[in-house]
Amino acid sequence: MLREWLLESRVLPVITPGEVAVTVQLCRTLAAAGMKAVELTLRSPTALEAMRAVVAEVPQLRVAAGTVLTPAQLDQVQDAGAAFAVSPGATPALYQASRTGAIPLLPGVATASEVMAGLEQGLDCFKLFPATALGGQGLLKALAGPFPEARFCPTGGLRADNFRTFLALPNVICCGGSWMVAADLVAAGDWDAIGALAAEAMRIGSAPQQR
Ligand code: 3PG
Numbered sequence: 377m378l379r380e381w382l383l384e385s386r387v388l389p390v391i392t393p394g395e396v397a398v399t400v401q402l403c404r405t406l407a408a409a410g411m412k413a414v415e416l417t418l419r420s421p422t423a424l425e426a427m428r429a430v431v432a433e434v435p436q437l438r439v440a441a442g443t444v445l446t447p448a449q450l451d452q453v454q455d456a457g458a459a460f461a462v463s464p465g466a467t468p469a470l471y472q473a474s475r476t477g478a479i480p481l482l483p484g485v486a487t488a489s490e491v492m493a494g495l496e497q498g499l500d501c502f503k504l505f506p507a508t509a510l511g512g513q514g515l516l517k518a519l520a521g522p523f524p525e526a527r528f529c530p531t532g533g534l535r536a537d538n539f540r541t542f543l544a545l546p547n548v549i550c551c552g553g554s555w556m557v558a559a560d561l562v563a564a565g566d567w568d569a570i571g572a573l574a575a576e577a578m579r580i581g582s583a584p585q586q587r
Contacts, residue, residue, distance in 0.1 A: 377480060378460055378480040378482060378501050379500065379501050379527060379549065381413065381438060381459070381460065382482070382501055382527070382529055382549045382550040383549050383550065384412050384413075385411070385412045385413040385438065385550050386412075386543065386550055386551070386578065386581030386582060387411065387539070387543075387550065387551050387552075387553075387556075387574075387577040387578060387581045388413055388414070388415050388440065388529060388531070388550055388551070388552040388553075389406055389411060389414050389415065389552075389553070389554065389556055389557045389574070390415045390417060390442060390531060390552050390553055390554045390557070391403075391414055391415065391416050391417065391554070391557050392416075392417045392419045392420050392423075392554075393416050393417075393420050393422045393423050393426035393427075394420065394422065394562070395422065396422055396425050396426045396429050397429075398562065398565075399416070399422070399426040399429070399430060400426070400429050400430055400433050400434065401565075401567065402557060402562055402567075402570065403430045403433075403434045403437055404433075404434055405567045405570050405571050405574070406437065406556075406557070406570070406571075406574050407434050407436050407437045408571060409570075409571045409572075409574035409575040409578060410574070410575060410578040410582075411437065411574050411577075411578060412437065412438060413437060413438040413439070413440060413459075414430070414437055414438075414439060414440065415440040415441070415442040415462055415552065416430065416439060416440070416441060416442060416458075417441075417442035417443040418441065418442065418443045418444060418445075418449055418452075418453070419442075419443050423441075424452055424453070424456045427439060427441060427453065427456040427457065427458060428456050428457060431456070431457035431458070432457075438459045438460075439457065439458055439459055440458060440459060440460050440461065440462050440482070441453030441456070441458035441460075441461045441462065442461075442462040442463075443462070443463070443464065444461040444462065444463050444470075444481075445463060445464075445470070446469070446470065447469055447470060447472070447473030450470065450473050450474060450477055450479075450481070451473075451477075453479075454477060454478055454479050458479060459479060460479050460480045460481065460482060461474070461477075461479055461480070461481050461482070462481075462482045462484075462503055462552075463481065463482070463483050463484050463503070464484040464503070464505045464506075465483070465484040465485075465486070465490075465505070466481075466483035466484060466485070466490065466493065466494065470483070471483070471493075471497050474497075475497070481499070482501055482502065482503050482529060483499065483502060483503065484502070484503045484504075484505040485502040485503070485504060485505075485528075486504070486505065486506075486510055488519065488522065488523075490502075491519060491523050491526055494526075495523070495525075495526065500525050500526055500527060501526075501527045501528075501529065501549065502526060502527070502528055502529070503528070503529045503530075503531055503552065504516065504528045504529065504530040504531070505530075505531050505532050506531070506532030506533060507530030507531055507532045507533055507534060507542070508530075508532060508533025508534065508538075509532060509533060510532075512530070512533070512542070513541060513542060513545060516528060516530065516542070516545050516547060516548060517545065519547065520545075520546065520547045523547075524547075526547060527547055527548070527549040528547055528548055528549065529548070529549060529550040529551065529552050530542050530548060530551055530552070531551070531552030531553055532552075532553075533553075534551050534552065534553035534555065535553065535555045536555050536556070536573060536576070536577070539551045539553060539555075539577070539580075540580045543580065543581060551581070555573065556570060556573035556574045556577055557570060561573075
């Protein structure tokens with residue numbers, strides 16, 4: 377299910393919610409530009425409230441909860457209506473909680489051992505984080521050898537000018553990033569610029585690719 381969702385999304389904007397009404401407006405703009413999903417991170421005091429509001433007011437978007445680090449946070453985002461949870465890494469406690477939880481987890485990985493630990497959990501989709509700092513496309517190509525079944529959502533350092541080369545890799549199912557929701561554009565309420573960046577990302581993301 378998560379694999380289909382990520383494949384359908386292709387690009388996952390990573391948003392740290394500020395004011396709730398602004399986050400809702402931002403998500404409306406992304407949805408209008410054709411985006412299918414957003415990741416709202418638990419990095420601000422408004423995050424859970426913003427998640428509830430976006431789930432209720434922008435139902436055409438699949439809302440992922442990001443920066444879910446603990447079992448308690450997994451419970452919280454599940455209650456807030458998140459469709460799936462994203463973590464920058466993974467711990468035994470988080471895996472354990474996710475096995476009995478109601479929503480899928482996209483765990484972060486940075487090494488072959490971490491991919492193996494995730495595969496042992498029966499998962500096949502991973503967030504590669506922080507993607508460019510870890511080696512970016514070179515690392516993804518190297519991981520394709522031993523882990524042909526694994527699919528990745530690289531995040532961290534992806535921008536308008538490099539994400540398309542990530543998306544072209546056969547083991548990249550979706551790309552995450554904040555380039556189309558940059559803080560200065562949000563602060564300025566520049567919805568036109570945000571909408572244009574999002575529409576361009578979706579245009580590139582929906583071009584036919586092998587998967
Ligand atoms: C994340 O947590 O996924 C990253 O903060 C997003 O990285 P970016 O800001 O470099 O796109």
